[in-house]
Every structure is written in structure tokens, then in C-alpha cells.
Amino acid sequence: MKHTRFSIFLAIATVFGLLLGACAPTPTQAPTTAAPATEAPATAAPAATSTTAPAATATTAAATTAPAATSTTAPAATATTAPAASSNLTFVLVPKNLGNPYFDTANAGAQAAAKELGVKVLYQGPATADATQQIQLIDSLIAQKVSGLAISADDMNALVPTGQAAMAAGIPVISFDSAIAPAGDILFINQANTNDIGAIEIKMAMDETGPNGGDIAILSATSTAPNQNAWIAVMKTTLAMPQYSKLKLVDVVYGNDDDTNSYTEAQGLLTKYPNLKVIIAPTTVGIAAAARAVQDANLTGKVFVTGLGTPNQMRSYVKSGVAPEFALWNPSDLGYLSIYALDAIATGKMKGKPGDTFTAGKLGSYTVQSDGTVLLGPPTIFNKDNIDNFNF
Ligand code: RAM
Numbered sequence: 001m002k003h004t005r006f007s008i009f010l011a012i013a014t015v016f017g018l019l020l021g022a023c024a025p026t027p028t029q030a031p032t033t034a035a036p037a038t039e040a041p042a043t044a045a046p047a048a049t050s051t052t053a054p055a056a057t058a059t060t061a062a063a064t065t066a067p068a069a070t071s072t073t074a075p076a077a078t079a080t081t082a083p084a085a086s087s088n089l090t091f092v093l094v095p096k097n098l099g100n101p102y103f104d105t106a107n108a109g110a111q112a113a114a115k116e117l118g119v120k121v122l123y124q125g126p127a128t129a130d131a132t133q134q135i136q137l138i139d140s141l142i143a144q145k146v147s148g149l150a151i152s153a154d155d156m157n158a159l160v161p162t163g164q165a166a167m168a169a170g171i172p173v174i175s176f177d178s179a180i181a182p183a184g185d186i187l188f189i190n191q192a193n194t195n196d197i198g199a200i201e202i203k204m205a206m207d208e209t210g211p212n213g214g215d216i217a218i219l220s221a222t223s224t225a226p227n228q229n230a231w232i233a234v235m236k237t238t239l240a241m242p243q244y245s246k247l248k249l250v251d252v253v254y255g256n257d258d259d260t261n262s263y264t265e266a267q268g269l270l271t272k273y274p275n276l277k278v279i280i281a282p283t284t285v286g287i288a289a290a291a292r293a294v295q296d297a298n299l300t301g302k303v304f305v306t307g308l309g310t311p312n313q314m315r316s317y318v319k320s321g322v323a324p325e326f327a328l329w330n331p332s333d334l335g336y337l338s339i340y341a342l343d344a345i346a347t348g349k350m351k352g353k354p355g356d357t358f359t360a361g362k363l364g365s366y367t368v369q370s371d372g373t374v375l376l377g378p379p380t381i382f383n384k385d386n387i388d389n390f391n392f
Helices: 002-023 047-051 055-071 101-117 131-143 160-168 194-209 226-239 259-272 284-296 311-320 331-346
Strands: 090-094 120-123 148-151 173-176 187-190 214-220 247-254 276-281 304-307 326-328 357-359 365-367 373-375 380-382
Touching: 090 101, 090 131, 090 331, 101 120, 101 284, 101 331, 131 148, 131 160, 148 160, 148 331, 160 173, 173 331, 187 331, 194 214, 194 226, 194 247, 194 276, 194 304, 194 326, 214 226, 214 259, 214 284, 226 247, 247 259, 259 276, 259 284, 276 284, 284 304, 284 311, 304 326, 311 326, 311 380, 331 357, 365 373
Parallel strands: 090 120, 090 148, 148 173, 173 187, 187 373, 214 247, 214 276, 276 304
Antiparallel strands: 326 380, 357 365
8 A cells, every 4th residue: 555655656756856846945935833723724625625636736725824824823942943954855743732742852853863964844733632733734834845744643544635635745744653544644653562552551550550450541642643542452452361350441531632631531530430540641641640630639559650651751750659650762762763764755765665774863774664664662661760861
């Protein structure tokens, strides 16, 4: 599937190659805004239109979306502090949402890669982790003829037509962190093996309950988040294994990667399930909010929290015993690797097909796997013994 799709992309890209070269945004032309949340929803291009949008349509879209872009709130400061580019390539790192330290750290790695590669990387995302907002933003970036997109998808399938529209306009699309379905991108930069991430979370929950097990609940991100949903599916399969028969999953709730929502959902779990032993939050936003809720409810030592978090957000909870252990990869490396992969595709160093290899600076060499993914590496488990060795 990816082979065929990419062949089409390449053919179109070749046709528009010179045009793109001539029209590639200079630093001053580069998109300077994000937050499509403030744009009128009516300007959102419907998926069907995006699917077949030729370059000419994209140009038209530029005219219609440009005013909205200039009137929206300024993007993250990083977008304006990107290093001076030595080439005319402008890539955009699109997180699920802005204001999430996890993605800010991914952007720090992306900026380091940009500096090394002599390209410009903008950091623009929706205000909330919402696929409709994310699609509006990406449509605007397509219209502005950016040189490549690295996207953490808010919805696996909803973003396919948008990804296809970008590629039809000669803009390479990769997903990172949270995958677009294969038809909508060239490859996916996966932070760690999906099965490993799901299984580790159940193992950590069992570590926290001890051999007697007990009730556990999951506090996730959004209900459409491709990465969390994949991990939850693995968690459910893992729970069916005999060694976890004493863990009982009583609920799955969604905090939408919003701190306040996540805190409220965690409080709800604590109230609804008096015998709850562990909250597993496979989201850096959710795990920090759940830990705070347990601490505020004076349930430290009675209810434990685990899942995926950043060491800086979780340090105090590890030390107080609210969250004795949790896992994550290095988000900075994820952003760094994503930009190297995108640059390798945009500059023709590789097509991004299974079996293709590329070099990612300090991280070394990577190969695109048969399923169209590039694997960053195994996750790290953090606990009181090692957490002070990490600062992100
Ligand atoms: C949140 C986001 C992100 C996920 C991490 C673990 O920051 O949902 O997509 O990978 O948690």
C-alpha cells in the first residue's frame, strides 16, 4: 500500500518539483500562525475536497485561509526562534495540541535537527487535541506550500484525506508519536514497540498492586487518539494473560490531554471505585493530573499511579510514592528523528519505503520497517533510583 501510494506521491512531486522550489516559503513567507481553534470552522476544507486538491486548489486555499492565519494568535515562540535556515526548506512539526510539555520537548529535538540540517522547522498545532482543528491547520499549511509535515495525529482515519491532499500537492507527510493510517502518510516514526508499551504498563500496575492485584482503571487522552487506543488494546490483551488474572480493569475514561479534564476524570475514578488500586494513564498529561488527584485526596500509598509520563512532571510523585514507576521514551529524540526522516525524504535521500535507510545525526542509522514504521527504540522505566538522571 505504502509503495503504491508513495509512487503516486513521487510522480506528482516530480511534476511540481520545480514549482515547489520556486515557491518554497522563505523565512518571511513561512507560516507564522497556528491555533486554528480561532479560525471559523466554516473555513475548514471538507475531507473530500482535500483528497483531490491539486496544486491549483491549494493555491486558492491559500488565498482564503491566509487572512485567518494572520489574525490568529501567535504560535509557540519556537516558531519564531527557529534557527536561520541555510536551505529554503521549511518543515512543520504538528503536535496533537499545543501547551503539552511532551510535545514541547519533541520540538526541542526537532529544532536541534533543523540546526544541524540547515532547514527551518516551525512548531504549530491545534489549541486542543481535536482532529477537526488539526485538519484546519494542516489545510492552511498545505496552502502555504510548506516543504514537509511531521504530524502527531489526533485521529488515525480523519487525517487520511488531509495527508493525501498534502502529498498530492508535493508535500511529504510523515506521522510521529501518533500515527495517521497508512494511506495518509509516507511513514510513521514510532517511539517504541506498541506491544512493549502496552505490556509494560500492565506490568508496572502489577508491581504497584503487588501479587494480590485489585481494581485498576485507565485514564487516557482523547477517545480517538491512535497511539493511546493501540496501547489500550495491548493492555487488554495483556490483562488476559494468567499472571495478571488478579488485576481487574473496571473503567477506561478520557481526559482529552487536558490537565483540568484529566484531573476531574481521575477524581471521578477515585469516587466511583473505592477499592481502586491503580490508575494507568498512557498519556503524559493524564498521568501528572492523576498523580495530583491522588495526592490531593490523601490517597498516597492506597491508590497508585503509573503509565507514561515525563520525568520532570513526575519526579515529586515518584519520590512521594504516589507513582513509584512509570515509563517513557525521550520525546526530544523522537522530534529529532522525525525531522531527519522528513528531510531525507524531502531532499530525495530516501523515498521512505520499507527497507530504505537514512542517517539521523547523533542517533545513527535507521531503516524503514516492512510495516512502514521507523522505530526510535525501547522505552525507559523511571523510578526513584534513576529519575534524577533525567531532565525533560
Ligand atoms: C501525551 C500525548 C502523546 C503521548 C504521550 C505519552 O503527551 O498523548 O501523544 O505519546 O502523552
